[in-house]
Amino acid sequence: MTPSNVIEVRDLRVAFGAKVVLKDVSFDVVAGEVLTILGGSGSGKSTLIRHVIGLREPQGGTIRVLGRDITSADPRELAAARRAFGVMYQSGALFGSLSVLENVCLPLRELTDLPESACEWIGRLKLQLVGLGEALHKQPAELSGGMKKRAAIARALALDPQIVFLDEPSAGLDPITASDIDDLILQLVASIGMTVVVVTHELASVFKIADRAVILDGARQGIVATGSPAELRDHSEDPYVRRFFRRESSQ
Amino acid sequence: MDPSPGPRPQLQHRIVDGDDGRRLSLSGHLTTQTIGGLRKQLDDTTVSSLRWIDGSGLEDCDGNGIALLLEIVERSGNQCQIQGLPERTDRLLEEFRRELAEAPEVEPPPPRSRIVAIGKATAGLFQDLRAQVAFVGELTIGMLRALRHPTSIRWTDTLRQAEIVGVDALPIVLLLGFLIGVILAYQALIPMEEFGAGIYVANLVSLSLLRELGPLMTAVILSGRSGSAFAAEIGTMKVDEELDALATFGLDAQGFLTLPRVMAAVFMMPILTIFLNLIGLVGAALVMLSKGFSTSAFISQVLRQVDYIDLLSGLFKALVFGLLVAGIGCLRGFQTGSGPSAVGVSTTRAVVSGIVLIIAADGVFAFVYNALGI
Numbered sequence: 334m335t336p337s338n339v340i341e342v343r344d345l346r347v348a349f350g351a352k353v354v355l356k357d358v359s360f361d362v363v364a365g366e367v368l369t370i371l372g373g374s375g376s377g378k379s380t381l382i383r384h385v386i387g388l389r390e391p392q393g394g395t396i397r398v399l400g401r402d403i404t405s406a407d408p409r410e411l412a413a414a415r416r417a418f419g420v421m422y423q424s425g426a427l428f429g430s431l432s433v434l435e436n437v438c439l440p441l442r443e444l445t446d447l448p449e450s451a452c453e454w455i456g457r458l459k460l461q462l463v464g465l466g467e468a469l470h471k472q473p474a475e476l477s478g479g480m481k482k483r484a485a486i487a488r489a490l491a492l493d494p495q496i497v498f499l500d501e502p503s504a505g506l507d508p509i510t511a512s513d514i515d516d517l518i519l520q521l522v523a524s525i526g527m528t529v530v531v532v533t534h535e536l537a538s539v540f541k542i543a544d545r546a547v548i549l550d551g552a553r554q555g556i557v558a559t560g561s562p563a564e565l566r567d568h569s570e571d572p573y574v575r576r577f578f579r580r581e582s583s584q
Numbered sequence: 585m586d587p588s589p590g591p592r593p594q595l596q597h598r599i600v601d602g603d604d605g606r607r608l609s610l611s612g613h614l615t616t617q618t619i620g621g622l623r624k625q626l627d628d629t630t631v632s633s634l635r636w637i638d639g640s641g642l643e644d645c646d647g648n649g650i651a652l653l654l655e656i657v658e659r660s661g662n663q664c665q666i667q668g669l670p671e672r673t674d675r676l677l678e679e680f681r682r683e684l685a686e687a688p689e690v691e692p693p694p695p696r697s698r699i700v701a702i703g704k705a706t707a708g709l710f711q712d713l714r715a716q717v718a719f720v721g722e723l724t725i726g727m728l729r730a731l732r733h734p735t736s737i738r739w740t741d742t743l744r745q746a747e748i749v750g751v752d753a754l755p756i757v758l759l760l761g762f763l764i765g766v767i768l769a770y771q772a773l774i775p776m777e778e779f780g781a782g783i784y785v786a787n788l789v790s791l792s793l794l795r796e797l798g799p800l801m802t803a804v805i806l807s808g809r810s811g812s813a814f815a816a817e818i819g820t821m822k823v824d825e826e827l828d829a830l831a832t833f834g835l836d837a838q839g840f841l842t843l844p845r846v847m848a849a850v851f852m853m854p855i856l857t858i859f860l861n862l863i864g865l866v867g868a869a870l871v872m873l874s875k876g877f878s879t880s881a882f883i884s885q886v887l888r889q890v891d892y893i894d895l896l897s898g899l900f901k902a903l904v905f906g907l908l909v910a911g912i913g914c915l916r917g918f919q920t921g922s923g924p925s926a927v928g929v930s931t932t933r934a935v936v937s938g939i940v941l942i943i944a945a946d947g948v949f950a951f952v953y954n955a956l957g958i
């Protein structure tokens with residue numbers, strides 16, 4: 334494994350029954366970069382993320398995260414590896430019975446030996462960072478869709494993970510909030526050296542935050558292009574990539 | 585946070601008294617993994633005496649490390665200053681400082697007073713009672729209207745629900761009915777045999793089953809099995825906005841969802857009760873046979889004790905219990921709130937309310953039957 338690579342995926346194959354969703358998928362994520370995973374609906378973006386974070390076992394190939402092959406890791410090793418991840422799920426996946434602050438404090442309480450008051454201090458700071466300083470004591474059911482996403486990002490950042498996975502962080506948000514979240518991602522990368530993997534459809538966000546992008550095509554069940562967003566937009570000869578970036582018609 | 589094997593990062597700290605005040609010097613790794621130990625060693629007295637935090641010896645510092653430094657500064661009454669952090673970390677420190685300066689003061693919601701809680705619970709109880717009465721009333725009218733215009737009934741749905749409520753419930757009804765008959769007969773035999781009146785166990789079991797236990801136990805099974813399922817199904821539909829979708833089609837959700845379920849329950853309850861009564865009597869008969877009483881003696885005693893009035897009074901109860909259990913199950917589904925626990929709460933409320941209503945209604949039946957001399 335190249336020292337600067339935090340994730341290495343090789344020849345990944347994922348199938349649901351007889352239906353192959355991903356095949357021969359290989360890519361790297363370099364430490365400190367923002368990598369976006371792009372693709373149409375049903376192209377396997379979220380499925381790919383779920384395999385990289387070890388929630389699903391692939392049918393073939395290897396996934397090395399921080400030097401460890403998680404496809405052959407036992408549950409204890411997998412749990413230890415996952416502590417280096419922060420994950421924001423598409424729906425937010427906040428715990429409905431806990432307040433927003435309690436949601437963010439939960440990993441700190443359970444996985445560190447910090448006293449309660451310090452956990453709360455850190456939780457408040459993380460929520461302030463994502464612009465939810467006033468919603469500390471609200472229940473998730475009281476939050477709007479955008480607020481839920483921001484709270485979920487704050488929870489993903491609770492343990493200051495080395496790698497953060499964000500599944501559609503700007504989907505359904507107004508342009509100002511989406512731009513604020515992009516700024517937040519860039520700031521975290523610049524200041525803490527965090528590596529960020531983002532699944533998104535928002536091209537504005539891709540050009541703002543991404544160092545590199547990989548593009549998945551559901552019809553070809555895999556990655557069809559990898560590169561910087563500008564390179565892909567300006568130089569890719571792949572018709573799918575051209576359509577994706579330039580929104581050309583299929584005619 | 586590196587999960588790879590290797591030495592665990594360490595954080596060293598030293599507290600030194602200098603001319604310019606007490607100094608906390610840090611070296612090593614100030615990260616999420618290490619800050620817990622430092623935080624525990626810095627009690628309020630130590631922190632309030634600090635004037636400087638020196639981070640020049642730090643090799644590594646993450647966001648939570650910086651957050652902890654800012655917490656120490658705040659606990660010192662902002663008398664402590666941070667110096668010597670690497671440039672990149674210093675930028676993050678300034679960013680966090682700015683965020684904290686902008687953070688609003690948010691107080692947690694005050695705990696609700698006991699009197700207010702009791703008041704709200706009481707008001708809620710009456711509102712709920714009113715909703716139940718209104719719902720059962722609307723349901724009864726809806727059912728009578730549907731019976732007057734049978735073509736308006738959604739027969740396919742009703743028959744499917746009848747299969748789920750009735751046919752699928754038959755094995756559990758038969759099992760429990762048999763056991764109830766066996767248990768009743770055994771328990772009754774103990775005192776009655778002492779007086780040489782063992783044969784009258786047949787009278788006791790048959791009367792208890794037909795008038796009381798048959799409809800009651802069937803309704804309890806229906807509540808646990810189908811009332812809860814109705815609440816969960818309709819509750820999930822509400823959470824997923826499927827009820828709103830029905831409303832936007834201009835369809836009456838109650839007529840669409842409730843009537844087939846309630847009609848199925850009302851039709852199937854008496855049938856299930858007959859099965860439970862019969863199998864209960866079989867269980868009791870087997871116990872009597874094992875004690876040396878003949879089958880013909882058992883049947884003769886049963887026929888001498890109960891008549892069709894006993895059977896019909898029990899079946900009428902079963903019909904009403906079916907209406908109540910299915911109605912409350914659907915009502916609790918429609919009352920489902922938001923959040924992941926909402927469907928679970930509705931399901932629990934459906935079962936509890938169903939059983940309370942069954943027993944309350946049984947009390948009313950006891951009074952009315954007594955007054956009518958039934």
